[in-house]
Amino acid sequence: MTNVLTIAGSDPGGGAGIQADLRVLDHLGLYGLSAITALTAQNTRGVQEVFEVPALQLNAQLVSIIADFSLTATKTGMLPEVDIIDEVSKHAEDGELGILVVDPVTVSTSGTRLSSKECAGRLVSRLLPHCQLVTPNIEEAAALTGITVADESGAMDAARALVAAGAGAACVTGGHWPGTPVDYLFDGSSMHMLQGTRIDPDSNVHGTGCLFSAAATSFLALGDEVHESVVKAKQLVERAIFAAISPGGGMKVPRLPRLA
Numbered sequence: 001m002t003n004v005l006t007i008a009g010s011d012p013g014g015g016a017g018i019q020a021d022l023r024v025l026d027h028l029g030l031y032g033l034s035a036i037t038a039l040t041a042q043n044t045r046g047v048q049e050v051f052e053v054p055a056l057q058l059n060a061q062l063v064s065i066i067a068d069f070s071l072t073a074t075k076t077g078m079l080p081e082v083d084i085i086d087e088v089s090k091h092a093e094d095g096e097l098g099i100l101v102v103d104p105v106t107v108s109t110s111g112t113r114l115s116s117k118e119c120a121g122r123l124v125s126r127l128l129p130h131c132q133l134v135t136p137n138i139e140e141a142a143a144l145t146g147i148t149v150a151d152e153s154g155a156m157d158a159a160r161a162l163v164a165a166g167a168g169a170a171c172v173t174g175g176h177w178p179g180t181p182v183d184y185l186f187d188g189s190s191m192h193m194l195q196g197t198r199i200d201p202d203s204n205v206h207g208t209g210c211l212f213s214a215a216a217t218s219f220l221a222l223g224d225e226v227h228e229s230v231v232k233a234k235q236l237v238e239r240a241i242f243a244a245i246s247p248g249g250g251m252k253v254p255r256l257p258r259l260a
Contacts, residue, residue, distance in 0.1 A: 001031045003069045004221050005097065006214065007062075007088055008077030008105070009038035009050075015253040016207035017077060024214035024236075027256045030221060033069060035061040038080050044206060044248035055083040062087065066096045073099035073221035075213050080115045082122040092130035099220050100131040102167070103213035104140045120144050129166030133226055135213045136162070141172045152184070152193075159186035169226045171216075175208060185230050192227060196238055205244050206251040212237045 004025050011017035018034045025032035037058055041049035065071075074097035079085045091097055104123055106115050120143045128134060138149040141158040145165075149158050155172045162170035163186050171185040175196075185192040215233035224232065240254035247253055 002029075002072045002221050003033060004030045004217060005033040005035065005065060005069075005071050005074040006077065006217075007035045007037060007058075007074065007079070008103075008210070009040055009080070010036050011040060011042055011207075013043040013248065013253075015044060015251070016210045020207045020210040021075065021077065021214040023256060024211055025218055028215070028218040028222070030218055033065050033071075035065060037078055037084050044246070044250035044253065046250065050080065052080045052084070055081070055087045058084055059087045059090075062091055066091065071096070071098040073097075073101065073217050075101040075103060075217040076127070077103050077210060077213070078105045078115065079119060079123065079127075082116070082118050085119060085122045085127055089126040089130070092127060097130075099217070100127075101213055101217040101220065102127055102131045102134045103209060104134060104136050104144060105209070106140050106143055124162075124165050128162065131166075132168040132220065133216060133230075134162050134167045134170050135173060135209070135216060136170070137173045137176050137209060139176065141170075152182070155184040156186070156191055159184050159191070162186075163188050171230050173209070173212065183230070183234060185227065187226055192230075194231060194234055196234055204251045205241050205254055208237055208241060208254055211240055211254055211256075 006021035009017045022032040039051040142149045145158045145161040147158045149155050159170040159172045169187040174182045181196040183194040212233050215236045216229045219229035219232045239257040243255040244252040245255050
């Protein structure tokens with residue numbers, strides 16, 4: 001069995017965070033493990049409360065998992081404070097997390113800030129040098145690099161800057177821009193512009209970034225190269241958005257396609 005760990009916040013509404021990640025891992029035939037960085041009170045209408053897990057408690061989760069499981073890959077999501085980033089970074093520095101994918105979650109789809117403003121610098125200095133892939137949206141890419149990401153040029157500059165900061169590859173996702181969504185993947189040598197399809201311009205779908213990064217992590221764990229993993233992840237998310245459901249009274253939630 002291929003073991004993959006997600007280090008992220010818990011979404012009791014099931015649309016994002018740990019819950020979404022584990023759905024993706026199971027869907028793709030991997031064994032999913034989780035370490036929780038924050039408990040949230042949220043639903044499809046938004047985030048009402050965030051309760052951060054103490055860094056000592058997160059470290060206890062990680063030590064327990066690492067002692068028993070061989071990790072092929074790890075993805076990080078919501079890392080709300082610098083001490084949480086430091087704990088994760090220690091294990092990454094020791095080579096205990098396997099392939100590392102960083103989804104630098106800063107703000108929820110509904111607009112709630114999920115990490116302190118000091119986290120961006122710490123993420124870049126401590127965690128990015130150990131990751132094979134970082135997957136920011138345009139707002140997160142701007143926060144991490146200080147580059148204005150308002151057009152294609154800015155997105156490509158940000159992707160290059162993230163790789164220069166130590167990431168193996170960077171994919172700046174363009175789903176938050178109007179029109180045709182284009183992701184910009186820089187692998188250290190080549191820039192790839194990955195055009196997608198806008199499934200429903202009027203819908204507000206919650207948790208797509210979590211699905212994308214979890215899927216990319218999964219394909220890397222299964223042996224694909226970065227470019228192939230990102231392309232497959234993008235295709236999976238597009239199908240999940242197309243099949244999105246409305247389990248509550250607010251935002252839609254992507255639904256993973258049935259496997260043949």
